[in-house]
Amino acid sequence: MKLYGYFRSSASFRVRIGLNLKNxxxxxxxxxxxxxxxxxxSDQFAAVNPQRLVPVLADGEHLLTQSLAxxxxxxxSHPSPPFLPAAAKGRxxxxxxxxxxxCDIHPLDxxxxxxxxxxxxxxxEEDRAVWYRHWIALGLGAxxxxxxxxxxxxxxxxxxxxxxADICLVPQIFNARRFDTELDGxxxxxxxxxxxxxxxxxxxxxxxxQPDAQ
Amino acid sequence: MKLYGYFRSSASFRVRIGLNLKNxxxxxxxxxxxxxxxxxxSDQFAAVNPQRLVPVLADGEHLLTQSLAxxxxxxxSHPSPPFLPAAAKGRxxxxxxxxxxxCDIHPLDxxxxxxxxxxxxxxxEEDRAVWYRHWIALGLGAxxxxxxxxxxxxxxxxxxxxxxADICLVPQIFNARRFDTELDGxxxxxxxxxxxxxxxxxxxxxxxxQPDAQ
Numbered sequence: 425m426k427l428y429g430y431f432r433s434s435a436s437f438r439v440r441i442g443l444n445l446k447n448x449x450x451x452x453x454x455x456x457x458x459x460x461x462x463x464x465x466s467d468q469f470a471a472v473n474p475q476r477l478v479p480v481l482a483d484g485e486h487l488l489t490q491s492l493a494x495x496x497x498x499x500x501s502h503p504s505p506p507f508l509p510a511a512a513k514g515r516x517x518x519x520x521x522x523x524x525x526x527c528d529i530h531p532l533d534x535x536x537x538x539x540x541x542x543x544x545x546x547x548x549e550e551d552r553a554v555w556y557r558h559w560i561a562l563g564l565g566a567x568x569x570x571x572x573x574x575x576x577x578x579x580x581x582x583x584x585x586x587x588x589a590d591i592c593l594v595p596q597i598f599n600a601r602r603f604d605t606e607l608d609g610x611x612x613x614x615x616x617x618x619x620x621x622x623x624x625x626x627x628x629x630x631x632x633x634q635p636d637a638q
Numbered sequence: 639m640k641l642y643g644y645f646r647s648s649a650s651f652r653v654r655i656g657l658n659l660k661n662x663x664x665x666x667x668x669x670x671x672x673x674x675x676x677x678x679x680s681d682q683f684a685a686v687n688p689q690r691l692v693p694v695l696a697d698g699e700h701l702l703t704q705s706l707a708x709x710x711x712x713x714x715s716h717p718s719p720p721f722l723p724a725a726a727k728g729r730x731x732x733x734x735x736x737x738x739x740x741c742d743i744h745p746l747d748x749x750x751x752x753x754x755x756x757x758x759x760x761x762x763e764e765d766r767a768v769w770y771r772h773w774i775a776l777g778l779g780a781x782x783x784x785x786x787x788x789x790x791x792x793x794x795x796x797x798x799x800x801x802x803a804d805i806c807l808v809p810q811i812f813n814a815r816r817f818d819t820e821l822d823g824x825x826x827x828x829x830x831x832x833x834x835x836x837x838x839x840x841x842x843x844x845x846x847x848q849p850d851a852q
Contacts, residue, residue: 488727490734
């Protein structure tokens with residue numbers, strides 16, 4: 425497989441974790457989101473993804489977009505180890521936790537949104553950082569409330585092996601730290617983050633370990 | 639089942655369509671997002687969803703959150719008619735189209751985000767409307783590019799029966815129209831919207847047909 429991604433993109437980071445957990449070898453095609461006004465805006469990349477976002481996963485000639493869709497595809501095409509529990513209620517819980525991050529935090533703190541705040545709405549640096557941390561605090565607070573004291577929470581977000589929820593959580597914590605977000609209020613979240621990062625599949629996927637990290 | 643929702647919430651609208659397509663009867667528990675500063679902020683509702691967002695679906699005593707997770711749950715627990723095609727590549731395409739809306743448009747135009755723009759960043763009404771339409775145009779433009787001329791597009795976003803992608807698309811078009819978004823540039827998207835709205839399951843789910851619509 426081939427992954428079009430950017431070392432710091434947290435959606436790319438999710439897919440790297442997923443590929444590592446499934447033990448799938450892949451080639452990296454780095455798309456630098458800041459260089460030359462953003463390589464994702466090249467005509468060449470438009471043919472890969474009309475939405476001009478990373479990640480894109482190529483499975484042979486077949487191109488896949490949207491990180492959560494890619495992860496579900498990997499799980500369906502390479503079932504072991506599973507990213508989701510077997511029963512529908514557990515699967516719904518894992519997906520809901522993943523979507524708190526993927527739908528309610530990350531889209532608001534994405535590079536293109538931060539750029540819009542600065543360029544179109546003339547939001548200053550400090551107000552932009554407050555915005556960034558606001559959505560993280562709301563989302564992680566909800567995750568903490570949902571996971572702490574819930575018997576379905578285990579060593580990981582759901583049970584004792586990593587799922588889609590952990591795959592989304594870890595890159596979000598990296599982002600939170602980059603913007604100096606206070607994380608003391610989320611002890612369950614952070615315990616799980618540490619458990620994940622002790623695994624090679626998560627560690628190898630982190631931004632600084634990518635060949636395109638400057 | 640019982641649905642906690644709000645007539646105008648597009649994530650609630652998605653779940654209403656899903657329940658109708660699966661022919662599942664449900665009771666409505668209206669949560670008015672504007673009345674009394676927002677009923678989702680009541681202590682009572684915090685016990686239902688710590689994230690304080692609608693929709694929440696109660697299947698017996700079991701509470702489910704996040705609209706896409708709820709829809710996948712409905713599809714797994716009530717397989718017919720399916721919301722996803724059978725093969726992994728088709729499933730990935732449908733999920734990616736759904737996520738363009740659920741991850742890249744809707745979170746940016748959500749009520750809580752519009753409120754933040756107004757109250758915290760003092761963004762004026764016109765700039766806020768431009769923001770709203772900007773993310774819709776980007777997302778619908780990408781959907782149009784991905785669907786037009788793709789043989790996998792049929793009467794609906796994928797093939798000739800409604801999927802998760804159509805379920806997300808329809809409420810987004812309602813939102814776009816509420817904010818006077820120009821939609822002439824998306825002929826494939828709008829053809830599919832019209833096809834969906836001719837179905838009773840979609841029509842019955844629309845905001846104005848809800849008992850809590852004022």
